[in-house]
């Protein structure tokens with residue numbers, strides 16, 4: 001049997017960095033691994049329709065298909081991009097230790113007080129809603145693409161700044177000096193964490209990847225993603241969640257926002273880790289009962305889901 005683990009990844013600079021990081025960790029644990037960049041959505045052919053297999057994520061579906069087709073053994077993802085429900089036959093095999101989980105504002109020029117009608121760029125509903133909640137007079141414009149593309153666009157536009165995840169910039173060494181840490185902004189559930197998935201039936205890879213799992217990050221991201229899945233029911237709503245462990249305690253902060261940022265319901269809890277089972281679900285239900293239900297209803301209409 002050939003035991004070289006084939007790591008599937010998208011081919012952006014960040015995705016390749018993350019895949020190589022997993023390769024290094026596997027090799028440190030005595031396994032052989034190679035990187036297989038999977039380029040496009042070209043080969044999305046399986047014996048069943050994608051939706052029947054539960055394949056939904058825009059960033060993850062190409063790699064899901066490559067795994068199910070046997071082209072790669074495992075796949076590495078930024079965990080926040082992975083739908084909370086994994087496709088049939090694919091399982092969480094390892095959650096790697098979380099890096100910086102914060103959002104940053106990259107300034108066009110040197111950091112300074114923002115104009116009262118500044119223009120800020122982001123493609124994320126979560127960032128836009130929280131930005132407008134804090135700065136209702138600002139103008140938020142759309143910005144999409146991978147990290148490198150977005151940095152390029154910031155250079156070529158006259159926006160005052162753009163919002164990025166710290167982890168993405170730090171990993172590929174592109175975090176500029178002229179940034180501000182947005183410590184008031186609730187990050188995306190699982191931001192800064194990497195998820196490695198494998199086929200459910202692949203005991204060899206699953207055993208190998210167990211050694212890479214970071215217990216605390218696993219606990220925190222599980223709570224964050226349960227909060228997300230309990231609230232959203234399948235739509236990409238402006239939802240933030242962050243759990244952090246401090247010795248015996250876990251602090252959870254979660255928030256749900258309307259698209260225009262005018263409404264928000266947030267929650268914060270600090271409890272003993274041993275009492276954390278179902279914390280994500282409990283916090284989501286509390287948000288729903290404190291006005292979140294109406295926000296979700298309105299969101300589903302606006303996002304036409």
Ligand SMILES: NCc1[nH]cc(CCC(=O)O)c1CC(=O)O
Nearest residue numbers: 078081164165167168191192193
């Ligand atoms: N949505 C894109 C994406 N997915 C993961 C990261 C960065 C790494 C991370 O947050 O884990 C980014 C870039 C960003 O949000 O600026």
